[in-house]
Amino acid sequence: EAGVTQSPTHLIKTRGQQATLRCSPISGHTSVYWYQQALGLGLQFLLWYDEGEERNRGNFPPRFSGRQFPNYSSELNVNALELEDSALYLCASSSLPGRVGGYTFGSGTRLTVV
Amino acid sequence: AQSVTQPDIHITVSEGASLELRCNYSYGATPYLFWYVQSPGQGLQLLLKYFSGDTLVQGIKGFEAEFKRSQSSFNLRKPSVHWSDAAEYFCAVGATNAGNMLTFGGGTRLMVKP
Numbered sequence: 001e002a003g004v005t006q007s008p009t010h011l012i013k014t015r016g017q018q019a020t021l022r023c024s025p026i027s028g029h030t031s032v033y034w035y036q037q038a039l040g041l042g043l044q045f046l047l048w049y050d051e052g053e054e055r056n057r058g059n060f061p062p063r064f065s066g067r068q069f070p071n072y073s074s075e076l077n078v079n080a081l082e083l084e085d086s087a088l089y090l091c092a093s094s095s096l097p098g099r100v101g102g103y104t105f106g107s108g109t110r111l112t113v114v
Numbered sequence: 115a116q117s118v119t120q121p122d123i124h125i126t127v128s129e130g131a132s133l134e135l136r137c138n139y140s141y142g143a144t145p146y147l148f149w150y151v152q153s154p155g156q157g158l159q160l161l162l163k164y165f166s167g168d169t170l171v172q173g174i175k176g177f178e179a180e181f182k183r184s185q186s187s188f189n190l191r192k193p194s195v196h197w198s199d200a201a202e203y204f205c206a207v208g209a210t211n212a213g214n215m216l217t218f219g220g221g222t223r224l225m226v227k228p
Contacts, residue, residue, distance in 0.1 A: 010189055021227065033215075033216075035218075041223075042218060042219070042220045042221060043204065043218040045157075045215045045216070045217070048215060049196075058215075068172075090157055090158065092158075102148055102160045102163045103158075103160070104160070105150075105158040106157050106161070107156055107157040107159035108156075108157050110155075
């Protein structure tokens with residue numbers, strides 16, 4: 001069984017540009033979660049999607065957005081990039097949207113803003 | 115709102131020695147508790163989880179954790195550490211009334227001496 005896959009592995013962008021990160025969940029998982037892991041800030045919850053809808057959002061500005069497609073894959077978009085957006089972005093999926101379950105994480109996308 | 119504290123930022127143990135990583139949580143009801151491990155540049159791997167029942171939980175790689183409600187703790191233990199256990203360990207708490215979001219502690223970096 002394929003795990004959670006994220007692309008690209010690394011992404012370098014210039015301040016002010018837009019970044020698009022992609023995530024494919026484990027087959028059969030309908031929930032996708034996005035987390036930001038910035039140096040010194042730990043893992044911060046960004047977004048939760050389930051069945052194509054945004055279900056919950058962390059304390060991030062609106063320039064962080066995303067969507068979930070009918071095949072349950074997801075995109076995270078970060079507009080107007082700032083230097084402090086440099087981080088590892090982790091996607092996770094779960095098959096238990098109605099209750100808390102253990103997530104399965106992807107290996108992440110390392111975003112560097114210069 | 116739930117929160118997680120991992121008091122030890124860094125821990126160094128000798129190979130073969132026992133290990134205990136501390137985790138304290140704050141949550142009003144019975145929490146869902148997790149331990150994840152992250153190797154450098156990688157995503158997070160689930161070690162074990164506690165939902166209910168037996169308070170001593172067995173996980174992968176020889177790890178176990180004990181839920182102590184009276185102490186609001188969920189400490190991770192391993193009787194004999196291997197060099198390959200060097201990584202960062204994250205404790206997390208989840209709640210269905212928080213949008214199925216996991217809240218992570220700041221992590222404990224484990225170093226293993228030969």
